[in-house]
Amino acid sequence: MRTPRFRGLMRSLIVPVAATAAVLMAGAPGAHAATDLSQVAEALRDGPVYVDPAASDQLSSADAEALADKIEDADKPVFVAVLPSDQPTENLLLNLRTETGVTGLYGARVGDRFDAAADASVMSRQAVDNLVTSVRSASDPKAQLNDFVDTALRNVDGTAPASWSEGGDGVDVSGLIAVGAVLAAGGAGAYALVRRNRRRHEEEQRAALEKLRVVVDEDITAFGEELDRLDFHPAEPGADDAMRSDYEHALDAYDQAKRLMDSATKPEHVKAVTQALEDGRFSLTQLAARREHRPLPERRPPCFFDPRHGPSLTDDTWTPPGGTPREVPVCAADRARLAEGRDPVIREVDTDRGRRPYWEAGPAYGPWAGGYFGGGLLPALLVGTMLGGLMATPSYAADYGAGYGYGGGGYEGGDVSGADFDSGDFGGGFDGGGFGGGDFGGGGGFDGGGF
Template sequence: MLALGLAAPARAAAPAGAAAPVSAVRADDTVGQIANGLINSRLYVTSGAGNALSAADQNEVKAALGRDRDADIRAVVVRDDITQAQVGPMLKAVANRVGKGETYAAVTADGRHLGAISKKLDSKEINQIVTRTNGVPLKDRLIRFGDLAESKTDDKARSSAIAGYVTLGVLLLVVAGAAGAFLVVRRRGRERDARRMAELKRGVEEDVTLLGEDIARLDLDVMDPALDPGTRSDYERALNSYDGAKSATERAARPEDMQGVTTALEDGRYYMTATRARLAGEPVPERRPPCFFNPQHGPSVQDVTWAPPGGVARSVPACAADAEAVLHGTDPDVRMVPYGDGRRPYWDAGPAYAPYAGGYYAGYGGFDLLSGMMIGTMLGSMMGGGFGGGFAGPGDGGFGGDGGDVGGGWDFGSGDFGGGGDFGGF
């Protein structure tokens, strides 16, 4: 399972008698492990943080954060060398998976760097609180952060209540107009969703049709007694997967319904590959994730390092032809899907294609695998919380920030936010 960007690069083993580099000996926890640890706890200390807090200190921090009910804080202690760019997406991904909590904070094991995201506090307020905790030891810094966040949350709630009474009368005067505007927005939203669903359905139907044509080209007679039992079994599985995918596509009414379709298509593609191998007298291939560039190509044969235009390089599974293209510096055959009046790569065709992609990789780590492969793409920007669409800003019931950075005073050691710029608090 991927650690969503938290894993340090692999290093060669240190020579005998030499101290191993810190990044080589510190294990990292996955987003799933951190989220599981925070479901019923206010504090999680990652493996990479080592013994930053004793058991007694951890209990003291948990008890203190548990008293901060309005701020509803959950904290993660991370490695000292985690960067700002890594912490922001991690906190959002953890928050989405836990599904509860109002404020999430991350602090390095040495207590020097602290950043947070919050539904209740904006970036300016988070930065002010973090600044007031600078220079405090780890345990005390977490407790003080919680106390200050709770106090600020309570102050905002009181101010909001007063302002609410003042504005209630004004709001009543505009209810009729607002209701009309809401109906217009909702109608437009429904029209947009219907258009996206129609585009998605066309794209999925293309995948289903292609598999059907592939199966038809073999034209095997499963009743032929001379047919090898293994070949017959794999071919029948491919047929059943195709039939299931076709029926599910016809019934699909929401993008989420397409996940089961592409899972069936991935199954059918593998068994078609296995059938061909048996007919050719070759070994049945290992079952691997579909080709990232175009899942229609069937199972991948190897992983290659690839980066989208302007993006970060990552390891992705590829079929033989696409692996060859990438290794020789040419463009792979990318799956282009319907989008508006044209076509786009499926990973840049909007949130409707998230379940589509997730279904193809459901048996290989699902969204955890995809989140690593799609960093920097449209779908990748929404995968921090399992394709949940990310968080809105403060006041909209979501966490602020864009997910790419974390603010609140995350310091790279220069004392000036790593060289300048207002990163904002989440």
């Protein structure tokens, strides 16, 4: 992340380089080739704004720098590309998103035409269409792009990619190498500073992860104790290959859960840990059935009240205090308790209000529960609870990851997904062979002079 002084220095160096580039381009009419999107993507991974040298008359380097500063200071995943009028536009935004590999909102001005597209986790297709419609009539590039960015920053979810604080501003004006040489020759340097809002967000993420770490470490320990109590030996009499495979799978799941938790840096990373634990416990259930010569169990979610109870036996009706009845997966022990009119044994976690059931704790427990229950099952289980209500808010996916039944593919704004994203969730863009192409076309399309 650049200091204001460094930004000013970059701006003062880039302006003359950009002017030189423009003169050279003007002296070579017809020499411009289509911009390589991989180069645009490389610049956007370092910063939010890219201006092609052949489009420098659209946005000056100083204006581009100011636009980039605005986006970076807001800490939002908004990307802007300014390209010459002869740039091919078919699938442009989709291809640019794929090349950049970062979840976010992408806007592009090609000549005097403008459009945008976004991942659904940061902005809905309708919101993108409305945003584009509101700025498309502007003829002045600077005014249009600033209007686009100002409106986007008020509505887009997620945070800026971490690479922006590690690399450049993304304002690529053909003199980038020359700028680097000048900086090196002059002995200039910059210290990476984390913006206040990014620091606050990261602190919240760390605090949430530390709360989760306590709970997940308890889960991993409990699963390890189950393995110790198992008293299974691969070479024991009666053991067959299927039993040995179940046992090995359970051991692998235990090791994987520990490894994944050690490397977790965000709350949403915990989902993979609890998925591994759930998978390992099912393997132990299969192993127990084989050893006792019982039919193999049906693959079911873990007990809702405490996933450490293992796979559920059946679904039963349960009414939370002050809530409405719902069907939840229960283990045999909790099923018996409910049948006798007793309370189930519920997993409680530490909160600011003391020990509470996990579904009455903070939003960070969504990934923990999502790994155990996953898919569309979890929302139905949590309807009417504090955690369920938090997970249903638009900002939840941006802060704690998606993929728990409330939409999204698990990548928040600013996350690096590479090409691993659902193109059907990348909404907006030009229709009729324009930027988005095909199914990625905006709802309103162009009037008159559109592609």
